Amino acid sequence: MKPNILVIAGHDPSGGAGIHADIEAIRALGGFASTLITGLTVQNSQNVKGFQLTDIDLLQQQADTLLEDYTYQAVKIGMTGSVAIIDFIARLLEQLPGIPVILDPVLAAEAGGSLTRESLADAMLDRLAPHCEVMTPNLPEAQLLTGKDSVADCGETLVQRTGRAALITGTHDTTEQVTNHLFTDSGEQAWQWERLPHSYHGSGCTLASAIACLRGHGESLANAVADGQAHVDRFLRGAFRPGNGQHVPDRR
Template sequence: MKTNILVIAGHDPSGGAGIHADIEAIRALGGFASTLITGLTVQNSQNVRGFRLTDVDLLRQQAATLLEDYDYQAVKIGMTGSVAIIDFIAELLQQLPGVPVVLDPVLAAEAGGSLASESLADAMLERLAPHCDVMTPNLPEAQALSGQVTVADCGGELVKRTGCATLITGTHDDTDQVTNHLFSADGEQQWNWERLPHSYHGSGCTLASSIACLRGHGESLANAVADGQAHVDRFLRNAFRPGQGQHVPDRR
């Protein structure tokens, strides 16, 4: 049997990010994704123009039906969109004790545009992150969540507040290399990757889902984070441009 990964995230009709990216990345790494779609977005490879969230009662019914049938080896969380949905996810995770959880704390899309109906930072940190093994913010998201500025201060603050390991990605820096930092109770690790020439739609979703799938396969957190980055680097090197905006990782 394939590894079962539960993905809780939004739908991107352009196919580059969100649920599409999650399913493709998980399948490429030998897992099987089932999904709870938190919202429908209006977006393409250039920008986000709007979104509409899923009714929480419907999500709760879907989740209960899935849990009657599937056992899960990992969970990936992407776009939440509201405090009510965060509360639902926190309740759901209590039914999955011991299952590794990866949180991609989506506040905005890579192409620009908000994917949150209200300030979600406190709710994510207080109600969701403590149930997770690792979160994967980019630096702007880490700054918004922590109230800090530097990578080190952001990582230290987030680990202290949540107990959750934090991988801060350096994709938004203006440097020759992309440096990603993992902060945890064991200290800090970092990886340097060549900065590729394009802007990419769905790279954050792809990274978080790759880590979740590898955790579901039984890899340690440190190995899953390292191997997940390597897979994403490969996907990005084979990226293509389906429209007039960002490139999309070729997740296969």
């Protein structure tokens, strides 16, 4: 059976990131995605120009209606946009005990442009992350969340503060290879990937959704993290450029 994955994230009208990326990645890996859209963005493959968040009452009605019908095998969280939406998601996750939750702490678009109008670090780490199994920030996001500089300091701080795992991706480094680090309370594990020649729109969304779908299939967290990265590498190798900005992963 296809695992049901609940995706809570924003909408990207350009089709490269956000809900589009989540649905495509989950479908490619044999899952089925239903969605709670936290906000509508104004963006393309080059930049974010604005966004409008969804009313909490509407999100609550949608969530209640979904939970009357579906059971879920995993949850993926992307753009939250506000402390109020973070609090809504935290309350919702209390109704889904024992289900793997993957948190991609989206604070800005890959191409540039903020996706929040307030500081979300404390709310995300203290109210949302404890309900999640793993966070998947890139290094700039991890630095914003922790106030630390190095990958190791960011990872250790995230694990100590949240009690949860953190996969910090190295896509924004200038190193010859991309190194992704998984930090848990039992230590650190790293993977190295060839740095591909382009800049990509939606790679972070794709990774978090891939991990969520694989967890929904019953893979262990360690295997889902490793396999999810391999799938994203494959998607990126087939990436195409639909506009004048970043390339979009071919999620299939």
